[in-house]
Amino acid sequence: MIKKFDTKTLDVILDKMVETVGNSKDEIFRIGEQCRQDYEGLTAELKEVRAMVSQIIQEGDKLDNRSRLARKRLSEVSMHFKKYTEAEVREAYERAHQFQMELTMNRQMEKQLRQRRDDIERRLLGLSETIEKAEHLVSQISVVMNYLTSDLKQVGEVLEDAKLKQDFGLKIIEAQEEERKRLSREIHDGPAQMMANVMMRSDLIEKVYKEYGANEALCEVKNLKKMVRNALYEVRRIIYDLRPMALDDLGLAPTLRKYLQTIEEYHSKTRISYRNIGEEKRLPSKYEVALFRLVQESVQNALKHANAKEISVKLEMTREYVTVLIKDDGQGFDINEKKAESFGIIGMKERVDLLDGEMSIDSKIGEGTIVLIRVPLDS
Numbered sequence: 001m002i003k004k005f006d007t008k009t010l011d012v013i014l015d016k017m018v019e020t021v022g023n024s025k026d027e028i029f030r031i032g033e034q035c036r037q038d039y040e041g042l043t044a045e046l047k048e049v050r051a052m053v054s055q056i057i058q059e060g061d062k063l064d065n066r067s068r069l070a071r072k073r074l075s076e077v078s079m080h081f082k083k084y085t086e087a088e089v090r091e092a093y094e095r096a097h098q099f100q101m102e103l104t105m106n107r108q109m110e111k112q113l114r115q116r117r118d119d120i121e122r123r124l125l126g127l128s129e130t131i132e133k134a135e136h137l138v139s140q141i142s143v144v145m146n147y148l149t150s151d152l153k154q155v156g157e158v159l160e161d162a163k164l165k166q167d168f169g170l171k172i173i174e175a176q177e178e179e180r181k182r183l184s185r186e187i188h189d190g191p192a193q194m195m196a197n198v199m200m201r202s203d204l205i206e207k208v209y210k211e212y213g214a215n216e217a218l219c220e221v222k223n224l225k226k227m228v229r230n231a232l233y234e235v236r237r238i239i240y241d242l243r244p245m246a247l248d249d250l251g252l253a254p255t256l257r258k259y260l261q262t263i264e265e266y267h268s269k270t271r272i273s274y275r276n277i278g279e280e281k282r283l284p285s286k287y288e289v290a291l292f293r294l295v296q297e298s299v300q301n302a303l304k305h306a307n308a309k310e311i312s313v314k315l316e317m318t319r320e321y322v323t324v325l326i327k328d329d330g331q332g333f334d335i336n337e338k339k340a341e342s343f344g345i346i347g348m349k350e351r352v353d354l355l356d357g358e359m360s361i362d363s364k365i366g367e368g369t370i371v372l373i374r375v376p377l378d379s
Contacts, residue, residue, distance in 0.1 A: 032134035033181055039127045041193070046120045053113045060106040067099040105207065112203070178347065187238060195231055233266045252288040253280040253315060256295055260313060263299060270309055272299070277316040287375065290351045291315075291324060294359075297348050298326040298371045306330025306369060319377070326371040332363045 074096040077084050084092075202224060209217035246255040253276050264272040282288075295313055302308040308330035316323040345361065348371075352359040357375035 035127050035130050042120050042124055049113055049117045053117060056106060056110045056113060060110060063099060063103040063106055067103050070096040070099045197227060247288055247292055251282045252291055255292060267303060270303060273312045275314045279317060281317055290355055291322060294348055294351055294373055295324060295326060302328035302330050322375045322377060324373040329368045332365045332367050332369055334365060335361055335363055
């Protein structure tokens, strides 16, 4: 005899699962995913720094030999001052001074590189320990998830509605995890790397000024300013990825308009147009968030992968449907060919499916891309 299962018990199980994953996922992603990426990045950087240390040591040895010869020449000229002309004396002094200055700068650079190398090695040791802890946490979460999934599967045999609720909850959790993983990668590959480069470039500006003069230093400052601007753009874009505040305050249409204007400002070579057909009415939160993400993903794909020069976005709201059209004049792609970056398209289709909508993508190589999304509204 099958015992009837109370739906409240299923809710308790789901709540425990969500709570467990919710309490652990931030730590898992921070410790696991980001630290692995940091480890790979630092390993590559360490290899470069070691090569630079080796190279600068070789250069230093050459400069040291030249400096000794120059000092020896200067000593000889000084001891037999009357045998040499004024030009020969001046040349001997200037060469000795020049080699000594170059050697001093070489030693200073070698010291900084050695310090950077030692710092990277210490950080790699710390990251290695942290990754081991992350793997242990992943194992614990897997045990909990297997236990809960097994229980929910037994519950699903009794209540079909409960099974559907379980699947829906798992899809939400998986989507949240993938979103956080993507954000972690973007922070590491974007602003984090840019700011690290800013720090290294800023250390070189003073040396460039002393060695090559104000014009070269000013050029470095301009490059540094450009890097900071790019980092600022990446930070702002990631903030939009998290969730624009205007989406809750103003709704979908005004937020899209502001977002596309901001993106166009930072991509001066790309023209982005937006048109709203019909009334600008508020939609339930689940529609506004999903549609905003769909437009955002399409526009970013056009900018990053298609190198589009012109992008147009059209939004139409009726009583029964919301229709979105995103068109670009980029390089296009073969929709039948599966690539690594197609994960974004898969995520878009999943969002549309959750809203019982339809999405079509029309693209050919060299002819741009058209994304059409149609979502029915709850009556």
